[in-house]
Amino acid sequence: MAETHTHKPEPVADVLADHGVRPTSQRETVYRSLLQQRDHPTADEVFARVRENAPTISLATVYNCLDVLVQHKLVKAVNFERGPTQYCANLAPHAHFHDEAGGTLDIDMPPEMITQLLGLLPENFDVKHIEVNFHGRTPSA
Amino acid sequence: MAETHTHKPEPVADVLADHGVRPTSQRETVYRSLLQQRDHPTADEVFARVRENAPTISLATVYNCLDVLVQHKLVKAVNFERGPTQYCANLAPHAHFHDEAGGTLDIDMPPEMITQLLGLLPENFDVKHIEVNFHGRTPSA
DNA sequence: CAGGTAATTAGAATTATTCTAAAATAAGTC
DNA sequence: GACTTATTTTAGAATAATTCTAATTACCTG
Structure with missing residues (x-):
């Protein structure tokens, strides 16, 4: 099957480099893990996962890598109440x-919604990012 | 000056009772503190403030009171990133x-915006609450 | 390959919060 | 008003997530 809509699959190392992140093996491993398993893991969970491939990685490094990825906008950090x-x-x-009941879902937001939200703010506010969180229950059925 | 638009100012104890919260002196003190100084204090800050009037209150009680007030929807808990x-x-x-640069501002949201946000979710999701957080800088001038 | 910068590591430290068990308070009952 | 029971408060210990520290390792530049 030909790839009709996708670009050539850029190696993870290049994606990192393109975003100004020096591609170390730990960073690649952490980022790859997030790309592969697209639930919303905590740092601990990422640590557990990457240990399989990189058994010598440390938890501090996982935190470091995640921070760097977040800072360079390759990854989003999500906070709910007091949870990790x-x-x-x-x-x-x-x-x-x-x-x-557990679990976090992505809810697509059309760009107009973002624009409208930004419209709530005074003109000259400099917004770095917006966070919209719903909290509740999905249908149990 | 007559009070044209306000109802009779309901004592804090009654407000608590009306919301199903047994009005203990600690709860009244904590709630009153939040009503009076409408910045966005942390539990520690509330603790420091209420100690002036109620020098024997404990930090655990402040946490307890805040939790009860939040549970009964008299107070909102706001979380930003990893902060308290x-x-x-x-x-x-x-x-x-x-x-x-520090500080948290309330940004009014028209009800339509809430409705629109809820519209992003599948019909049968049961939403307990929504949280919208902006992060950035206010004009320094 | 020497020298410098940046990244990783293990473990200690910190911070906000929650837990625990006991004492105090309040509410309801006779 | 004394008695019982449920709730709240309290001080301090415990926990959990994250950050810090200092030492080591990897990477890049000349």
């Missing part, structure tokens, strides 16, 4: 829905 | 703007 930070490689503008 | 939870007695629907 969760990480998300979905870069499209989206909100998050936190199910009380 | 902040509390807010503004019950009108509103978003929060976190200034990197």
